[in-house]
Amino acid sequence: MKRKFFSDRDKLEPAxxxxxAGVFSVLVGVGLIFIVSKDPVQSVRNFLLxxxxxxxxxxxxxxAMVPITFTGLALCIIYQLKYTSLIVDSxxxxxxxxxTAIGINVSLPPGLHPAIAMLAAGLVGGLxxxxxxxxxxxxxxxxxxxxxxxxxxxxxxxxxxxxxxxxDRNQTILASMPFQKSFSLPKLVENTQLHAxxxxxxxxxxxxxxFLFRTRWGYEIRITGANPKFAAYAGIPVATVALYAHFVSGxxxxxxxxVEMSGLYRAFIWQMxxxxxxxxxxxxxxxxxxxxxxxxxxLFLAYLRVGADFMSRRGDVAFEFITLLQGLIIxxxxxxxxxxxxxxRRLKRAALSHDLAAQASSAGGQS
Amino acid sequence: xxxxxxxxFSSSNxxxxxxxxxxxxxxxxxxxxxxxxxxxxxxxxxGSMLWxxxxxVIVSAATGNVWAGFIAGIAAAVVIxxxxxxxxxxxxxxxxxxxVALNLFSTGGTVFVLFSLTGDKGISSSxxxxxxxxxxxxxxxxxxxxxxIFSGQNIIVWISVLAVVVxxxxxxxARVGVRIRAVGENLEAAKSAGxxxxxxxxxxxxxxxxxxxxxxxFLSMGYTSNFTSGISAGRGYVANAAQVVAGGTxxxxxxxxxxxxxxxxxxxxxxxxxxxxxxxxxxxxVVTILGFVVITLIRDRKELIRKKKLFEKDRAKPLASGLGx
Numbered sequence: 001m002k003r004k005f006f007s008d009r010d011k012l013e014p015a016x017x018x019x020x021a022g023v024f025s026v027l028v029g030v031g032l033i034f035i036v037s038k039d040p041v042q043s044v045r046n047f048l049l050x051x052x053x054x055x056x057x058x059x060x061x062x063x064a065m066v067p068i069t070f071t072g073l074a075l076c077i078i079y080q081l082k083y084t085s086l087i088v089d090s091x092x093x094x095x096x097x098x099x100t101a102i103g104i105n106v107s108l109p110p111g112l113h114p115a116i117a118m119l120a121a122g123l124v125g126g127l128x129x130x131x132x133x134x135x136x137x138x139x140x141x142x143x144x145x146x147x148x149x150x151x152x153x154x155x156x157x158x159x160x161x162x163x164x165x166x167x168d169r170n171q172t173i174l175a176s177m178p179f180q181k182s183f184s185l186p187k188l189v190e191n192t193q194l195h196a197x198x199x200x201x202x203x204x205x206x207x208x209x210x211f212l213f214r215t216r217w218g219y220e221i222r223i224t225g226a227n228p229k230f231a232a233y234a235g236i237p238v239a240t241v242a243l244y245a246h247f248v249s250g251x252x253x254x255x256x257x258x259v260e261m262s263g264l265y266r267a268f269i270w271q272m273x274x275x276x277x278x279x280x281x282x283x284x285x286x287x288x289x290x291x292x293x294x295x296x297x298x299l300f301l302a303y304l305r306v307g308a309d310f311m312s313r314r315g316d317v318a319f320e321f322i323t324l325l326q327g328l329i330i331x332x333x334x335x336x337x338x339x340x341x342x343x344x345r346r347l348k349r350a351a352l353s354h355d356l357a358a359q360a361s362s363a364g365g366q367s
Numbered sequence: 368x369x370x371x372x373x374x375x376f377s378s379s380n381x382x383x384x385x386x387x388x389x390x391x392x393x394x395x396x397x398x399x400x401x402x403x404x405x406x407x408x409x410x411x412x413x414g415s416m417l418w419x420x421x422x423x424v425i426v427s428a429a430t431g432n433v434w435a436g437f438i439a440g441i442a443a444a445v446v447i448x449x450x451x452x453x454x455x456x457x458x459x460x461x462x463x464x465x466x467v468a469l470n471l472f473s474t475g476g477t478v479f480v481l482f483s484l485t486g487d488k489g490i491s492s493s494x495x496x497x498x499x500x501x502x503x504x505x506x507x508x509x510x511x512x513x514x515x516i517f518s519g520q521n522i523i524v525w526i527s528v529l530a531v532v533v534x535x536x537x538x539x540x541a542r543v544g545v546r547i548r549a550v551g552e553n554l555e556a557a558k559s560a561g562x563x564x565x566x567x568x569x570x571x572x573x574x575x576x577x578x579x580x581x582x583x584x585f586l587s588m589g590y591t592s593n594f595t596s597g598i599s600a601g602r603g604y605v606a607n608a609a610q611v612v613a614g615g616t617x618x619x620x621x622x623x624x625x626x627x628x629x630x631x632x633x634x635x636x637x638x639x640x641x642x643x644x645x646x647x648x649x650x651x652x653v654v655t656i657l658g659f660v661v662i663t664l665i666r667d668r669k670e671l672i673r674k675k676k677l678f679e680k681d682r683a684k685p686l687a688s689g690l691g692x
Contacts, residue, residue: 323475
C-alpha cells in the first residue's frame with residue numbers, strides 16, 4: 001500500500017504541494033515573528049514547540065482539534081459537491097445555541113441528555129444549511145454571498161436568544177445560565193479538559209468517509225460535483241443531491257457546536273462567534289476534500305493555533321497572525337497552477353520525449 | 368408604529384445618517400459591479416477595505432497629512448485586489464476561494480499589524496490619525512430641512528456620488544466599457560477581437576480596489592475617527608450581494624446600496640424605541656438577502672419571457688415565409 005502511494009505520482013505530488021503550503025506558511029510566520037518580536041528566538045520556540053512544552057498545552061491541542069474536525073468534515077462534503085457555501089458557520093453557532101437551550105432547560109439522564117441535544121442541534125444545523133442551497137438551486141443566487149449574509153443574521157439571532165432567554169443575570173459578563181450536570185460529556189483523562197467529544201469527532205471522521213466513498217449518496221454527491229451535466233444525464237436528481245449534501249453537512253456542523261458546548265463548557269460564554277467554519281475551510285482544503293485526511297490537517301492547524309496562543313500569551317506577538325497564515329495557505333492550495341505544477345512539467349516532458357521518439361522512429365523508417 | 372415611521376422619515380437627522388451609511392456601501396458595490404461586468408467576482412473587497420482603513424490611519428498619523436493617508440489607503444486596497452488578480456488570473460485559482468483567503472489574511476493581518484504598532488488589538492486610538500474633511504455647503508446649509516441633510520457630510524459621500532457618474536460613463540460611454548462587457552459576456556469573442564481579457568480584468572480589479580480603498584478610508588477617517596478590528600463589518604460581502612441587486616449598472620448600485628443604507632439607519636432609530644438591538648442589527652442583512660432573492664427572481668422571469676418570445680418568433684417565421692410563397 002505504502003509503496004503504491006509513493007510510486008503513484010498523481011497522489012504523491014498533491015501531497016507534496018500540500019506539505020509545501022504548510023511549511024511555507026510556517027516559514028512566513030517565523031519571518032514575521034523575527035520582524036515584530038523583541039525576543040524572536042524565544043517566541044519562535046514557543047510558537048513551534050509550544051504544544052509539546054507543557055502537558056496542559058498538549059491536551060489543549062487535542063481539544064482544539066475537535067471543533068475544526070467537525071467543520072472540516074462538513075466542508076469536505078460541500079467541496080465534493082463543488083459548492084462554496086460557508087453556511088456551516090451558522091450551523092455550528094446555532095447548534096451551540098440549541099444545545100445550550102437544551103442543556104439548561106431539559107432534564108434527562110446523563111448520556112441521553114447530550115445525545116438528544118446533539119440530535120436537535122444537528123437537525124437545526126442541517127435545516128439552516130439548506131437555505132443558501134435552495135437560493136442557489138431555485139434562483140442561482142451565489143451561495144457564498146448568501147451564506148455570508150445568513151451567517152450575520154444567524155449570529156445576531158443567536159446572541160438575541162442568549163441575551164433574552166438564556167442569560168444568567170447574576171453574571172457581570174455575558175454568560176448563559178449554567179448547564180445541568182447531566183449535560184456534560186465525560187472527561188477522557190482525569191484532571192484535564194479532554195472530553196469524549198474527541199471520540200465523537202473520530203467516529204464522525206469514519207462515518208463521513210464511509211458516507212462519501214462507500215454509499216450511493218456519497219457517490220452521487222461526488223459525481224454531481226465532478227460534472228453536474230453528466231450527473232443529470234445519468235439520471236441523478238442533481239438538485240436533491242445538493243440539498244441532502246447540504247443537510248448532512250449542516251447536521252455535522254450543528255453536532256459540532258453541541259459537542260463543543262457539552263464537552264468543554266459549563267455555560268455558554270462565547271462573547272463572539274468563534275467562526276470555526278473559516279478554520280474548516282483550511283482543514284478541508286489541506287485534506288483535499290477527503291475526510292480520511294481531516295484529522296491530520298486538523299492536527300496541523302490546531303498545532304499552529306495552540307503554538308500561536310502559547311506564544312502570544314508569553315510574548316509580544318499577536319495571536320491573530322495565525323489567521324494571516326491561514327489565508328496564505330488557502331491562497332496557495334486554491335491555485336491550480338501551483339497544484340498541477342509537477343504534473344504539467346511531467347506531461348510536457350512526456351510530450352517532448354514522445355515527439356523526439358516519434359521523430360527518431362520516422363527517421364529510422366525512412367532509411 | 369406608523370406614527371413612529373413618519374416621525375423617522377420626517378427627521379432630517381435620519382436622512383443624514385442614510386447618506387452617511389450608504390456612501391461606503393455604494394463605493395464598494397460599484398467596485399463589485401465593475402469586476403462582475405468583466406466576469407470576475409471580487410470577494411476580496413472586504414480585505415481591501417480593512418487594509419485601506421488601517422493603512423489610512425497609520426500613514427495619516429505618521430505624516431500628519433490626511434491626504435497622504437488617503438492615498439496610501441487606496442494603494443493598499445489596490446494591492447489586495449491585484450493579489451487576487453495574480454492568483455485568480457495568473458495561477459488559475461478559484462477566484463471566490465482566493466477572495467475568502469485574502470479576507471482571512473486581512474482580518475488577521477490588520478489586527479497583527481495594529482497590535483505590533485500600538486500594543487492594542489481592538490482600536491487605534493493611540494495613533495493621532497486625521498479625519499477626512501466634512502463639507503459645509505454655503506447657502507444650502509441655511510435651508511431648514513434640506514440643509515441639515517446635505518451640509519456637513521464627509522467629502523467621501525460626495526466622492527461616492529461622483530464615482531457613480533464616473534463608473535457609469537466608464538461602463539456605458541467609453542470604449543473601455545465595451546471591452547469590459549465583451550470580456551465578461553464572451554471571452555472567446557473578446558479574444559478574437561484582439562482584447563486581452565486578463566488586462567481588462569486586472570484593470571477592473573484595480574478600479575474596484577480604488578473604490579473599496581476610498582470606502583475603507585472613510586470608515587476609519589470619517590465615519591469614525593479610529594481603526595477598530597473588523598471595522599468593515601461585512602460591507603465587502605454586502606457589496607457582492609448588492610451587486611446582484613444593482614443588475615450590473617452604476618445607477619442600479621445607488622438603489623442597491625440605498626436598501627442597505629435605509630435599513631442600517633433605521634436600525635439606529637428602532638434601537639431607541641426599545642427593540643432588541645441584536646435583531647435590529649440583523650435587519651440590514653436580512654433585507655439584503657431579500658433584495659438579492661427578489662431581483663434574481665425578477666430577472667429570471669424576464670429572461671424566461673424573453674426566451675419564450677424568441678421561441679415564438681422562430682415558430683412564426685417559417686409560417687410567415689410559407690404564406691409569402
